[in-house]
Amino acid sequence: MKYYIKTFGCQMNERDSEKVEGILFKNNHQRVDNPEEADLIIVNSCAVREKAENKLYSEIGRLRFKNKRAKIVAMGCVAQINYERLKNIADIVVGTNTIDMFYSIAREWPHDKVFIKPNMEDPDHIFPHLTSVSAYVDIMYGCDNFCTYCIVPFTRGREVSRKKEAIIDEIKRLVDKGTKEVMLLGQNVNSYGKNFDYGFVDLLYEVNKIDGLERIRFTTSHPKDFSKELIYAMRDLEKVCEHIHLPIQSGSNKILKLMKRKYTKEEYLEKVYLYKEIVKDGSITTDIIVGFPQETEKDFEETLKILEEVRYDTSFSFKYSKRPFTKAKDMDGQVPEEEKLRRLNILQDLQAKITQEKLKNYEGKVTEVLIEGISKKGNQFFGRNRQNIVVNLDFMDNIKVGDVVRVEITKALKHSLLGKPI
Ligand code: SF4
Incomplete structure (x- = not known):
């Protein structure tokens, strides 16, 4: 099965989406970046502001229009509190405390439609991760x-x-x-x-x-x-x-x-x-x-x-x-x-x-960066220093993702830093 996943909201939601992906990956399902190619579309929702919640409803409508064939799962915070509305527009609704439902979804399409529990019942369950630094x-x-x-x-x-x-x-x-x-x-x-x-x-x-x-x-x-x-x-x-x-x-x-x-x-x-x-x-x-x-x-x-x-x-x-x-x-x-x-x-x-x-203040100073990946343009590494500031740096042959390197900062950008490894 090919799946497409879209995540709104905070780090908790990002981690929940990663759990879902870990389960699907372990069951040999393949992620696609184009929703039109998917058999399963998952939308992980955020309820923290009204605007974010409304985005979910319009997003489901948009995805349904683009791909009428795929099944749609609505999950996350809006699913937890507004499942009555969502069950009319999604095929399955999974709340924040029932992510383990994806073990079933990964194997066989469930008969029920709504999966909600008020609290996390098995907090110690270890969900799969995707590999990351x-x-x-x-x-x-x-x-x-x-x-x-x-x-x-x-x-x-x-x-x-x-x-x-x-x-x-x-x-x-x-x-x-x-x-x-x-x-x-x-x-x-x-x-x-x-x-x-x-x-x-x-x-x-x-x-x-x-x-x-x-x-x-x-x-x-x-x-x-x-x-x-x-x-x-x-x-x-x-x-x-x-x-x-x-x-x-x-x-x-x-x-x-x-x-x-x-x-x-x-x-x-x-x-x-x-x-x-x-x-x-x-x-x-x-x-x-x-x-x-x-x-x-x-x-x-x-x-x-x-x-x-x-x-x-x-x-x-x-x-x-x-x-x-x-x-x-x-x-x-x-x-x-x-x-x-x-x-x-x-x-x-x-x-x-x-x-x-x-x-x-960082310009001219040296900071320690954990290399997390390669920039979107493909010409630089990016990572963060210990203070959680994003640092971009030029490629060097002896550096790879996962290394911790000392970087001299050459320029402060609007939200991040630019530097060269020393
Ligand atoms: S109620 Fe909301 S803002 Fe307050 S501590 Fe809990 S999560 Fe944070």
Whole structure:
């Protein structure tokens, strides 16, 4: 069978799509890049914003029009919450906690149409990976935080951690196949292991011992649970990269409270300063929502101030989007769309300036890059340094994908760096 897969959304969705591909590949099915050639079309959906959700419906319509013969599977976050609508336009609907259904789909077309479970029932199951230098590894599923804007606890279910042994086993298997870097994934990795007698920092110490593994990254860290212990572990564990993604969401304490983020901007900044002091050359990135209900110009300016104060390497910023099931959708003081857009543009312009200044600082300096692949044009290698910044470099005969090389940076581009190996 030939399959085509399209993925929307975050790293969790990317990893879920990879699991599906791993299952299909193991069962001798072949991936195609043109949906018209496929017997099976899979669309992995994102529900985090209304726009992303609407994209799914139009994408399924477009793919159905292009290839009337193929069966279509809708999976992911929209499938989890909106399966009633999707079952009318897709042939099968698979939720976020039922990826194992693809073992059946790979062998025989199932009789049932909808496969949804509220929570992950077997978190320790090891799904196949595709071979890669840098691999995602789930360490936990779901979220218990219920931030008032966020649909994730409804699309991914309650928080459940995988056992340390299953994670270590999975990483060792990856390293045997050539993986050099792992990205440990969870909605809130700092609350990993709530029901165990070990936590996220203990897990990092164990992963750090794996021979052949070069780098460890993790995402996402909730600021309320980002601990001193973790900051010191980032300093002490040589494989843990010097990068933290710490979503602030807003610089206004009033808005943070309405969002139910459970930290103040002062508490957040205290942790950022400790991180900057302890983790040498550490980079920091964040997520920001503008135009949350009741956000005034003054609240927005406080967010801009945080940007100036922390000087993030990058920020991922979005207009607030009303999502079903969430508390914020019914809050008073919804901000008009054009005002959200105005604020977003101001914020993104400021971030672009800071990003450019920070990238410029690399010019003339040497940085360590893990080579992950060959650029689209085919004339350069690309990889990332320990701070998670993309670096492009010219080919050299003695360098190959998977190597860690020292690179002198010759130029800062808009979002990445250009350099030459030394
Ligand atoms: S911590 Fe908050 S923003 Fe993150 S996934 Fe959980 S509910 Fe959503």
